[in-house]
Amino acid sequence: MFIAQKIAFSAGLLACGxxxxxxxxxxxxxxxxxxxxxxxxxxDPDTGVFTAPVKGVYYFRFYAHSHSGNQMGVSLLKNTQVQVSVYFWKPTTNGNASNGVVLTLEPGDRVYTELWENCWVFDNERSYTSFSGFMIFPL
Incomplete structure (x- = not known):
């Protein structure tokens, strides 16, 4: 009998404030x-990187929040390759964007989000800017 490893995480950008x-x-x-x-x-909250422990199919999603007048751009990457992105050009009010993707990962593959050059994100105790993922099934 095969017992699948349980893998799931959810994190907000700022721990406090x-x-x-x-x-x-x-x-x-x-x-x-x-x-x-x-x-x-x-x-790993010290690096912002999810490292796949087992081969499988995973789902990831991220949200980003920006205040008015601030350009916001964030991408989700797998091993340095952009998979999906969000972008908001200086909203007139607060701006929110999200994206998600299903990825096939090998052990050791790294998934993380990256803030673009000259862009901003905002967060507070409500975790408007967040990153989550989980394994759907092993392969």
Whole structure:
């Protein structure tokens, strides 16, 4: 009998307080410090990176929040390759965007989000900017 490993995580950008991340003049890996759940311990809040422990099909989603007048751009990457992105050009009011993707991962594959150059995201205790993922099934 095969028992599947349980893998799931959810994290908000800031562990406490509120504030902007960015802008920076380079692409920056976002480190989600408010770990809400981390079953299987595959997500590392010190690096912002999820590392696949087993081969399988996984689902990831992320949300990003921006205040008015701030350009927001974030991508989700698998091993340095952009998979999906969100972008908001200086909204007149607060802006929110989200995206999700199903990925086939090998052990050691890395999934993370990256803030674009000259872009901002905002977060507070409500975790408007967040990153989550889970294994759908092993292969």
């Amino acid at each position: 509120s504030g902007h991340t960015g802008p920076v003049d380079y692409k920056k890996t976002l480190e989600y410090k408010k770990v809400i759940s981390n079953i299987g311990n595959a997500y």
